[in-house]
Amino acid sequence: MDRKTLAWRDIAVPMARSLRESESVQSWQERRGLCTRDVLASLVLEVDDLEILMGRLAPRPLEISDSSLEASVEYLKKYPSPWGQTGHCELFLRPLFDLGIDALRESVESKIPDAEGESASVYRSFCFALDGLSALIENAATCAEKAIASSQVERQAALGVIADCCKRIAHQPPQSFRDAIQLLWFATFAVQQGETVWLIAPGHLDRSLYSYYRKDIDEGRITREDALLLIESFYILINEYVPDHLAVPVMVGGRDAMGRDVTNDLSYLCLEALGLVKLVYPTVGVCWHEGTPDELVNLAIDLIRNGYSNPAFFGDETIQKGLRDLGVPADESCDYINSTCVEITPVASSNVWVASPYFNLCGHLLEEISEQSLTPATSFDFFTSRYKERLSAIIERAVDEQNGCRIQRREYGRKPLQSLFTRDCLDRGKDIDDGGARYNWVECSFVGLANLADSLHVIREEIFNKRTMTFAEIKKILDANFENHEDTRLRFLNAYPKYGQDHFVVDDLVASMVSFVTDECRKHKINPDGSHFVPGAFVWIMHEWLGRGTGATPDGRKAGTPFADGAGPAQGRESKGPTAAILSTTRWDHSPLIGGVAFNMKFSASLFDSREASDSLRDLVLSYLRRGGFETQINVVDREVLKRAREHPDEYRDLVVRIGGYTDYFTKLSPEMQDEIMLRTEYTRV
Amino acid sequence: MDADCHALNRDVCEACGLCAKECWAGALEFVGEEKSAEEILREVLRDKPFYDTSGGGMTLSGGEPLSQISFAEALLIGAKAERLHCCVETSGYANFSNFERIAKYVDLFLYDLKETNDAKHVEFTGVSNIFILNNLKALHDLGADIQLRLPIIPGSNDRDDHFRAVASLVKDLPRLTGVEILPYHPLGRSKYERFGLPVCESLQSSSVDKAEVLRWVERFAELGVSVSVSRSAIA
Numbered sequence: 001m002d003r004k005t006l007a008w009r010d011i012a013v014p015m016a017r018s019l020r021e022s023e024s025v026q027s028w029q030e031r032r033g034l035c036t037r038d039v040l041a042s043l044v045l046e047v048d049d050l051e052i053l054m055g056r057l058a059p060r061p062l063e064i065s066d067s068s069l070e071a072s073v074e075y076l077k078k079y080p081s082p083w084g085q086t087g088h089c090e091l092f093l094r095p096l097f098d099l100g101i102d103a104l105r106e107s108v109e110s111k112i113p114d115a116e117g118e119s120a121s122v123y124r125s126f127c128f129a130l131d132g133l134s135a136l137i138e139n140a141a142t143c144a145e146k147a148i149a150s151s152q153v154e155r156q157a158a159l160g161v162i163a164d165c166c167k168r169i170a171h172q173p174p175q176s177f178r179d180a181i182q183l184l185w186f187a188t189f190a191v192q193q194g195e196t197v198w199l200i201a202p203g204h205l206d207r208s209l210y211s212y213y214r215k216d217i218d219e220g221r222i223t224r225e226d227a228l229l230l231i232e233s234f235y236i237l238i239n240e241y242v243p244d245h246l247a248v249p250v251m252v253g254g255r256d257a258m259g260r261d262v263t264n265d266l267s268y269l270c271l272e273a274l275g276l277v278k279l280v281y282p283t284v285g286v287c288w289h290e291g292t293p294d295e296l297v298n299l300a301i302d303l304i305r306n307g308y309s310n311p312a313f314f315g316d317e318t319i320q321k322g323l324r325d326l327g328v329p330a331d332e333s334c335d336y337i338n339s340t341c342v343e344i345t346p347v348a349s350s351n352v353w354v355a356s357p358y359f360n361l362c363g364h365l366l367e368e369i370s371e372q373s374l375t376p377a378t379s380f381d382f383f384t385s386r387y388k389e390r391l392s393a394i395i396e397r398a399v400d401e402q403n404g405c406r407i408q409r410r411e412y413g414r415k416p417l418q419s420l421f422t423r424d425c426l427d428r429g430k431d432i433d434d435g436g437a438r439y440n441w442v443e444c445s446f447v448g449l450a451n452l453a454d455s456l457h458v459i460r461e462e463i464f465n466k467r468t469m470t471f472a473e474i475k476k477i478l479d480a481n482f483e484n485h486e487d488t489r490l491r492f493l494n495a496y497p498k499y500g501q502d503h504f505v506v507d508d509l510v511a512s513m514v515s516f517v518t519d520e521c522r523k524h525k526i527n528p529d530g531s532h533f534v535p536g537a538f539v540w541i542m543h544e545w546l547g548r549g550t551g552a553t554p555d556g557r558k559a560g561t562p563f564a565d566g567a568g569p570a571q572g573r574e575s576k577g578p579t580a581a582i583l584s585t586t587r588w589d590h591s592p593l594i595g596g597v598a599f600n601m602k603f604s605a606s607l608f609d610s611r612e613a614s615d616s617l618r619d620l621v622l623s624y625l626r627r628g629g630f631e632t633q634i635n636v637v638d639r640e641v642l643k644r645a646r647e648h649p650d651e652y653r654d655l656v657v658r659i660g661g662y663t664d665y666f667t668k669l670s671p672e673m674q675d676e677i678m679l680r681t682e683y684t685r686v
Numbered sequence: 687m688d689a690d691c692h693a694l695n696r697d698v699c700e701a702c703g704l705c706a707k708e709c710w711a712g713a714l715e716f717v718g719e720e721k722s723a724e725e726i727l728r729e730v731l732r733d734k735p736f737y738d739t740s741g742g743g744m745t746l747s748g749g750e751p752l753s754q755i756s757f758a759e760a761l762l763i764g765a766k767a768e769r770l771h772c773c774v775e776t777s778g779y780a781n782f783s784n785f786e787r788i789a790k791y792v793d794l795f796l797y798d799l800k801e802t803n804d805a806k807h808v809e810f811t812g813v814s815n816i817f818i819l820n821n822l823k824a825l826h827d828l829g830a831d832i833q834l835r836l837p838i839i840p841g842s843n844d845r846d847d848h849f850r851a852v853a854s855l856v857k858d859l860p861r862l863t864g865v866e867i868l869p870y871h872p873l874g875r876s877k878y879e880r881f882g883l884p885v886c887e888s889l890q891s892s893s894v895d896k897a898e899v900l901r902w903v904e905r906f907a908e909l910g911v912s913v914s915v916s917r918s919a920i921a
Contacts, residue, residue: 490710502732579733619740627735670876672891 003059004243010064011196014042016072019079029118029431032195032414033125040132040194045143047162049155053233054140054166055185056240057193082412084405085353086196088339090203091421092348093187097180097208100173101137105130108426119429122436125416126426133190133417134170140186141166177222180212181205181230185237187421192241195415199242201249202282203337203347205231206266213266224265231273239279245541247283247340253296254287254316257331261291268299271311275303285338288625289316301618304634305608312342312633315590315625319344322591326441326532342538342596342631343443349423351437354595355536357398358445360546361452361513362553362563364390366478369554372471380464384456392520395444399524399533402442406527409433435528442526443595445536446517447546450499450564453509454555454573458492462554478552481559493556500569502580504587511588518592536595537567566598567630572653575665578603582624590630597630602655604637604666642666642678696882723760731768743771743793752780755787762791778818785825794863795832797822801843802851810842819855826859834859835916837868838902840894846905853909867902868916869894 018038022031046058095104108126115123144163148156165182174180188200216222238248252267274284286292286300300311316334323333328346335347343354368387377383413433419425422437430436462468469477482489497503499510517535524533547562555570557563564570567585574581578601590597601620608614617634624632637645637655645652649667666674692713694705706716730744737743744765751758751774758774765772774788775796799818801807807815826832836852838844856865871893878885899915906913 487710494710494712579736583732583735616740619736619742623736623739626739670879672876673873 002243004241006060007057007193007241008196008243010060010069011039011193012072012076013064013068014039016075017042020075027118027121027124028412029121029125029414029416030128032431033128033416036125036129036190036194036415036417037132037135040129040190041135041139043136043139043193045140047144047147047159049147049151051233051236052158052162052229053182053185053237054144054162055182055189055237080408080412082405082408084402084409084413085356086415087192087199087418088201088343088354089345089350089352089422090201090337090339090347091187091191091418092423093184093208093421094348095426096187096421097174097183100169100171101130101134102171103173105134108420111426111429115429117429118434122416122419122425122429122431125414125431126420129194129417129420132194133186136190136194137166137170137183137186141170174212177209177212177216177227178230180209181234184208185234189237189241191415191418191421195417197415197418199246199248199340200418201337201339202234202238203249204251204254204335205270206252206264207262210264210266214264217265224269227266228269228273228276231269232277235273235277235279235282238281239277242281244280246281247540248281249285249338249340250282251285251287251314251337253292255289255291255320255334257334259334261289261293263293263296267296271296271299271303274311275306283310283312285312285314285631287316288313288622297618297622298614301614301621304617304636305605305614307605307636307638310633310635312338312631313621313625313629314338314342314631315629318591318625318628318630319594322594325591326534326594328439338596338631341540342598343445343536344594344596345443346439349438351422351432352439352441352443353402354443355445355538355540356402356442358447358539358542358546359391359394359398360448360550361391361446362448362455362557363546363550364394365452365455366551366553369471369475369478373475376471380460383459383464388516391517395517395520395533396524398444399442399526402533403527406440410435410528439531440526440529441532441534443534443536444521445538445542445595447539447542448563449510449513449537449567450570450573451553451555451557452513453499453506454496454570455553456509456513457498457506458496458554458556461496462492474554478554481552489552489556489558492554498555498569498573498575500574500581500584501576502583507584507587510584514588514593534593534595536593536597538596538598539563539565566600567593568599568601572650575653578620579623582620582627582629586624586627586629590628593630599624599629599632600635601632602635602637604642604655605639608636639678642674646671646674694882723757723764726761727764727768730765730770734768734770737770741771743773745773745775745796747775748777750777750779752776752784752788755780755784759788759791762788766791778821779813780817780821782821782824785821785830786828789825789828789830793831795825795830796835797825797832798835798837799852799855800837802848802855806843822855823859826861829861831863832859832861833863834865835868836865836913837870838894839870840890840898844902849902849905849909853906853911856911865906865911865913866916867899867906867913869899869902 015035018035019031022034025031025034044058045054046056047054099107105127108123108130112120112123141163144159144166148159151159165179168175169179169183174183184202188202191197191200213227217224242248250270252270253261253263256262271284286296288297300313304310319336320333323336323344323346324330332346336344337347339345339354345352345354365387368390371386372383377386410433414431415433416431419432419436422432424438425432425436428436463471463474477485477488497506499506514537521533521535525531526533543563543565548560550559552559557570562571569581569584585599603617607617621632621634645655645666653665653667655666703716706714744761746758746761762772771793772791773794773796774792775798777798799822801810801815804815807813822832834856856862870890872889872891875885875889875891903913903915
């Protein structure tokens with residue numbers, strides 16, 4: 001187990017210790033507050049001779065022995081561990097930044113005497129949690145101070161600055177950009193590490209930190225380069241902390257409540273830092289609308305061009321519409337964050353669970369085909385009705401499960417620090433697990449949309465229109481994974497139009513399935529306040545995970561292979577180019593799918609060899625967004641990938657490369673042409 | 687089919703396209719379809735949302751588009767009705783009346799000039815370059831926007847006399863939008879193979895060295911002509 005995962009696991013020790021000590025305390029809420037305090041106070045931090053921000057956990061502190069860990073885990077078994085999601089939000093840190101920890105604690109404490117019911121305990125738990133945050137930051141200050149003695153002279157001044165900053169923000173409000181970004185780190189880190197919350201979004205750094213940046217720049221306290229370095233350090237801290245295969249989002253640009261563009265210097269710095277740090281976290285999303293400056297878009301495209309990172313583009317108009325349709329007021333709909341991948345949650349007020357759950361659209365299709373092989377429907381419409389009924393029941397079961405988790409969490413959860421930093425918990429005097437938050441939606445995601453539509457069309461043609469086979473026959477072929485039926489598989493795959501080829505016959509199937517699941521989700525209400533169950537169409541890793549466990553499908557997909565990697569066409573079916581893929585993908589309304597819509601495009605690095613070429617790429621992205629695209633991310637493919645594409649062409653059929661003045665699919669080229677392209681790709685990577 | 691492998695006998699092939707239609711694996715591809723101008727315009731206009739953003743449009747290429755002048759004209763009229771930007775790539779080898787017919791619809795001509803020496807032009811292409819050069823001048827004087835494109839093939843037309851003749855020509859065409867050199871690349875070779883045609887032995891199998899291309903650019907600069915290099919050239 002690597003260092004990062006160990007840190008999460010070792011939390012069991014201070015947690016167990018705290019809960020043991022608080023056994024005589026009546027209120028579970030207060031015990032959770034004490035737990036947060038004790039866990040945070042126990043964290044051991046480290047700083048080396050290059051870091052300029054505190055916040056890195058020391059690897060396994062000596063006090064945690066394997067036996068103490070075992071005993072702690074054993075003890076914790078007494079406490080039910082409620083399921084359901086955590087985190088996936090950007091926190092409400094305005095009061096923390098405006099007042100500072102001490103004054104904030106005072107203001108919370110002052111609510112206790114007049115508090116009714118459980119609120120008094122809630123406020124107490126908030127105070128305990130703040131004590132923990134303060135202790136954590138004090139620890140950091142001490143750690144920096146201790147390092148001074150053993151450091152080189154040149155380094156000592158820098159450590160002094162770090163220590164002063166921490167000593168200050170452990171109690172007072174931040175006075176500078178450094179203070180602010182350091183406090184932002186500690187707050188997000190503390191909620192995650194102190195309350196086992198996966199994950200908290202750093203979010204809109206260009207909104208939360210801008211006033212501090214502006215003041216420092218205007219008053220000559222820092223330079224742009226200083227700020228850039230601090231942002232880079234912040235990014236590095238994220239990578240030191242968050243384990244692999246997850247996602248940590250930063251978002252830049254966008255609009256304010258009056259519809260004005262909010263892009264500023266920090267928006268650019270956040271992107272630039274990405275290109276300098278070149279690590280996997282965070283992702284930076286550009287919140288795009290018609291008023292977004294060209295320079296910001298061009299900077300994002302340049303980063304993509306260099307292949308070191310891939311900023312994503314989000315359609316602000318589409319997303320804001322979706323949020324308003326869910327009841328978010330017009331002056332709040334501009335404040336959202338992609339909570340990890342592409343799922344949207346309102347900033348500062350979210351108890352929204354995302355990706356809860358992922359639905360395997362094709363898995364259920366195969367179940368229905370099984371059923372049909374015994375009692376076949378007499379028309380395609382009847383068939384789709386039966387499939388929809390099946391899906392409807394599954395969605396209902398899933399909602400029940402999520403609601404069950406919500407009830408469990410109310411009993412056995414509670415997260416005081418996260419609650420303090422989530423509207424409207426403080427005002428209501430309620431924990432986030434007890435309905436304190438303003439938004440309590442649950443968002444789900446439907447995996448395999450493209451494969452479903454493609455499969456339905458094949459079924460419509462082969463079984464109902466042409467009558468080339470029955471359900472029993474198709475089931476046999478699918479169960480055999482197309483063995484001895486390769487010609488049939490190729491016919492299923494290539495004789496019929498596919499989603500992504502700009503053909504209305506199959507694009508309409510996608511649109512109608514999206515419409516169906518949206519309507520279905522709307523039927524349900526979510527605990528505790530009757531809020532929304534919201535659909536999405538993104539996959540994270542679930543296209544592979546679910547694909548692995550699903551048999552062959554009528555679209556020609558073999559058993560165990562991945563589904564489409566988002567809401568776009570399935571792998572290798574974009575045979576008419578990226579413009580057709582975009583036209584297909586934007587034929588349906590993305591705005592209801594606030595649960596997240598992902599659309600990936602893949603290009604070879606050779607496409608970016610000139611300003612002109614980058615401009616074409618930019619135009620492609622903007623056309624997509626203008627047509628209502630929710631989100632897109634561009635993958636730049638280098639020589640290594642080209643090599644793999646030669647060896648496994650089926651997995652790379654949609655890879656577009658630049659030839660002499662035009663573009664084509666890499667896998668369609670002759671071996672000699674492929675050689676030439678690979679040579680050129682190497683050439684351009686200088 | 688013999689021994690599990692498809693064999694194509696081009697001697698008796700009538701190019702009916704039926705085998706390609708049935709080949710779901712995509713191993714056989716029929717290149718070229720008969721289409722009406724309307725059908726083509728429908729296809730072109732599918733991408734209009736993208737042109738609106740990028741300022742792109744329709745480019746007629748070939749073969750020689752002006753050899754199907756009525757068709758080219760119909761396409762251009764249709765595209766212009768939708769306010770698309772229109773380009774025509776031409777070898778210049780056509781009746782000038784055809785140029786006159788379409789010039790009003792064309793935003794930019796991409797005009798190829800392969801060889802200024804007439805004898806060599808006949809040797810390389812089978813036809814004289816007199817019409818091509820006359821058409822170029824006449825089209826220029828008509829007021830059309832023209833981008834001159836010069837394919838340069840080492841061992842054939844990368845000669846100084848050709849460069850000098852081009853430079854002299856360019857001086858008489860002050861309103862050219864630009865001059866572009868197209869360095870040779872070998873990607874055409876595989877096309878021969880796929881059509882089952884023998885590859886011409888003298889066709890080089892590698893691209894032109896970047897350094898050599900830059901030397902060409904410098905030479906043109908010395909001769910007073912600022913040339914750009916087609917994007918397809920240097921990777």
